[in-house]
Amino acid sequence: MTNRPNIRFGKFNDDWEQRKLIEISDIVTGTTPPTKDKDNYGGDRLFVSPADIQGNRYVDETITTLTEKGYALGRELRAGTTLFVSIGSTIGKVAQIKESATTNQQINAVIPNVEMDDNFVFTMLENEAEKIKKLAATQAVPIINKTTFGETEIQFPKKEEQTRIGEYFSNLDSLITLHQRKCDETKELKKYMLQKMFPKNGERVPEIRFAGFTDDWEQRKLGELAEIGDIDHRMPPTVEDGIPYLMTGDFCGINELNFEGVKHVSQEDYEQLSRKIKPEKGDIIFARYASVGAVRYVDFTRDFLISYSCAIIKQSKKINSKYLYHYLTGDPAQKQIKLEINSSSQANIGIDSMKNSITVLLPSADEQTKISEFLSGLDNLITLHQRKSDELKELKKYMLKNLFPNNK
Structure with missing residues (x-):
């Protein structure tokens, strides 16, 4: 020992x-x-x-x-x-x-x-x-x-060394708690603002608006604003080195996709499966099965496929895609989505229901930009504090192994 x-x-x-x-x-x-x-x-x-x-x-x-x-x-x-x-x-x-x-x-x-x-x-x-x-x-x-x-x-060890070790981990724990608390507080702020910055069902203006905007919001069907579809319904074989094939289980963080350890498919299967539609920068990925209604905004350029358990909402000139992403995470949209879920053996929502039954309240293009920038800023803060907290936790694990005799 x-x-x-x-x-x-x-x-x-x-x-x-x-x-x-x-x-x-x-x-x-x-x-x-x-x-x-x-x-x-x-x-x-x-x-x-x-x-x-x-x-x-x-x-x-x-x-x-x-x-x-x-x-x-x-x-x-x-x-x-x-x-x-x-x-x-x-x-x-x-x-x-x-x-x-x-x-x-x-x-x-x-x-x-x-x-x-x-x-x-x-x-x-x-x-x-x-x-x-x-x-x-x-x-x-x-x-x-x-x-x-x-x-x-x-x-x-002797008490003097104990005190140094105790102080080090006490300070580290305080930093972890600080970043986690800021992360949680920002999540609560975002939740509150999502409730206030989008009109409630049956209304045409939100409770909180940026200065200079007074017009009523327009209501449109989701299918009128953007192309919506999914890839071919075929599960391709896995290859060792190919194109990433993601599923809803690979959604992570506040708006992230986890590419680590995912299934890969051949270039040929990628091209065949994505003939109708494929995810690209500026698109929104919408979970149709499992975590129905969970969404991710694609803010990067990379070849990948998303399973047919998800729909792809293509970037459109008719609506700010980042605004649409945030709108779909808000209470009015999520309530509509829940009403359209098919309660079969596995809960899901169909593409037609997405197109025709989910409505979007639409302000002017300038107001869309203001809202999306504000909410994206909150997302960035949440991600920053969560990432810092996670990094400090990893540092703590390492130091626990090395500032104490390792007899495990």
């Missing part, structure tokens, strides 16, 4: 020590105040259950709260304590509290002693969570009892 990590901060060079978790911390199993006494609940005190541990490092609010009376019946945990879910389907989830709290009995709390750094202990347990999960007793409800949990062998 190695007792040194691959990467270390500056001057640190000592071997890491190995001890049992119970030897370097107090382990406290939570308890639930009597639920029959309503005076125990509804106050300002945090009462943590596994449902409150949802991926973010810190628990700063809880679904259930306690009054001072209820809190006094629990086992108080100081700020900085690490929480480890030890019973149930979410066993192995780890979190940390920034203020004093109590927990229910599904959580083992780890309160480090003076030779241990709080942030280091959290990161160490997060890193060891998968290994600790395997200690769970195999029964209907998985459980790691307090004794077994406390016997877990862990490795740690």
